[in-house]
Amino acid sequence: MSSIQQNIELITSQIKSAEQKCGRARDSVQLLAVSKTKPNQAILEAAQAGHQLFGENYVQEGVDKVQFFNQNHPELAIEWHFIGPIQSNKTRHVAEHFAWVHTIDRAKTAQRLNDQRPEGMPPLQVLLQVNTSGESSKSGLDAEQVFELAELISRLPNLKLRGLMSIPANVTDYDSQLAAFTELAALKDRLHALYPSVDTLSMGMSGDMEAAIEAGSTIVRIGTAIFGARDYANKS
């Protein structure tokens, strides 16, 4: 068994025990393997071991990978998630190649993704990126902006609003992690009451996965613990 495959099995079992520990249903949390900067070969190993959800952060790199696997390994049926910042001049590539986008935080981006989604593809599944309290990053919406943008997206036929995503501040104590995730989960519940298609919370990474799962995460995003450390030397 390859080490990538072993890592995925280890994380999957950690997810299972976290689900069990806090009384969540089995398989209610999905693992998104974050493969940014990693070669196709690494993705292939994971996919041939049965893993299907992959996340990419950089548009051009992501598009190259999607095209490679569509052409050479359609049987692996990979579901591609875009989880990086989106500049509005790059929306077309995202609309044409990805199944999910986790990082919508502007009306303009949503509108362009809708307009550029090719006919015949299913609606793009979208999450709004939220800035929970205490978050250091400047990107992400506050609660009021979430409802405004959700209203717009609910009227766009080629986008399907599925929920919320956050990248919380890098805190290590469990209670602070849990507090930030619980806030996001409460916001998702309010949104779900208005938009029944909302069922997804993309939250939790290597250092805060357990707290995210306790708070109700449905997708955890893990890169390094699966593929090893990243080398950014070739990234501009």
Ligand SMILES: *Cc1c(COP(=O)(O)O)cnc(C)c1O
């Ligand atoms: C890179 C990245 C991850 C994965 O981070 P690791 O530390 O490698 O596990 C998760 N979410 C987002 C948005 C990322 O950009």
